[in-house]
Amino acid sequence: MQRFQNKVVCITGSGSGMGRMAALRFSAEGAIIAGADLNAAGNQETKNLVEATGGTMFTGSAVDLTDASATEAWMNSAVAALGRIDVLYANAGATKFSPIEETTPEEWQWVMKRELDLTYFPVKYAWNALKASRGNIVLVGSTAGMRGSMTNTRVAHSVTKGGTIAMMQQLAAEGAIHGIRANSVSPGMIRTPATEGDLLADNHPMRKIATAIPLQRIGVPEEVVNCTLFLASDEASYVTGVNLPVDGGWSAVLPGFGVI
Numbered sequence: 001m002q003r004f005q006n007k008v009v010c011i012t013g014s015g016s017g018m019g020r021m022a023a024l025r026f027s028a029e030g031a032i033i034a035g036a037d038l039n040a041a042g043n044q045e046t047k048n049l050v051e052a053t054g055g056t057m058f059t060g061s062a063v064d065l066t067d068a069s070a071t072e073a074w075m076n077s078a079v080a081a082l083g084r085i086d087v088l089y090a091n092a093g094a095t096k097f098s099p100i101e102e103t104t105p106e107e108w109q110w111v112m113k114r115e116l117d118l119t120y121f122p123v124k125y126a127w128n129a130l131k132a133s134r135g136n137i138v139l140v141g142s143t144a145g146m147r148g149s150m151t152n153t154r155v156a157h158s159v160t161k162g163g164t165i166a167m168m169q170q171l172a173a174e175g176a177i178h179g180i181r182a183n184s185v186s187p188g189m190i191r192t193p194a195t196e197g198d199l200l201a202d203n204h205p206m207r208k209i210a211t212a213i214p215l216q217r218i219g220v221p222e223e224v225v226n227c228t229l230f231l232a233s234d235e236a237s238y239v240t241g242v243n244l245p246v247d248g249g250w251s252a253v254l255p256g257f258g259v260i
């Protein structure tokens, strides 16, 4: 039995990394995908991959999800084309890391826009469709929104991801009366195009971080998406307001020396 048969799953940031993996996995479980991304070529590649396995994916041209009216127009076009939205996976994001002393006001605003606005706008403009379907929302937080870090200085990113987790809890509160559940996944270190070129690059202090992760390795996109599928499915029908860390135990266990 496929968990998302005849469901419409809207995924932001479907043109790369974990968003692409989510499109493939939801599709494999019967969902019709609506995918939005600024990267139109990447999104088209995801659509091709979904369709190569017999799935259906609705896309359009590039959508900048930091733009309220572009997001509203895209969401309306998805509902017009597909008739409903059952799940919103607000996964898109772009960030910059810097310590408080070096974070300029411009950089702070840059990160707020690309991690909070682009989460808030899709939720806002999908809300009526989710009310109609009694659907659910999965946001993407991060261990960065749960804990500080000595190796990755990232004050703006910590705030946006902490804010995303707080947004999820408030959506759980406001959605309950409409039958809308809201949860979040909070990845730790996951190997994607975004981390390959930055935190996991050879010259970055974070590259050795796996030694501080209890499960002793970096995660892969499918391990995050597996948790998203569970939270978005009817198997989680009594789960709302939950932030699920997907981090190999990183946020739960104090770092130590060579005990294993």
Ligand SMILES: NC(=O)c1ccc[n+]([C@@H]2O[C@H](COP(=O)([O-])OP(=O)(O)OC[C@H]3O[C@@H](n4cnc5c(N)ncnc54)[C@H](O)[C@@H]3O)[C@@H](O)[C@H]2O)c1
Pocket: 012, 013, 014, 015, 016, 017, 018, 019, 036, 037, 038, 039, 042, 063, 064, 065, 066, 091, 092, 093, 094, 114, 118, 140, 141, 142, 143, 186, 187, 188, 189, 190, 191, 192, 193, 194, 195
């Ligand atoms: N990779 C990790 O280790 C990690 C850890 C914690 C949280 N996360 C979060 O997971 C999510 C996915 O990350 P990823 O590693 O797959 O990144 P990624 O860069 O591979 O994918 C992000 C996608 O979002 C899209 N996007 C960015 N800005 C956009 C905009 N303004 N409008 C529309 N689309 C836009 C990008 O084009 C890209 O396709 C992000 O929210 C990220 O913060 C990632």
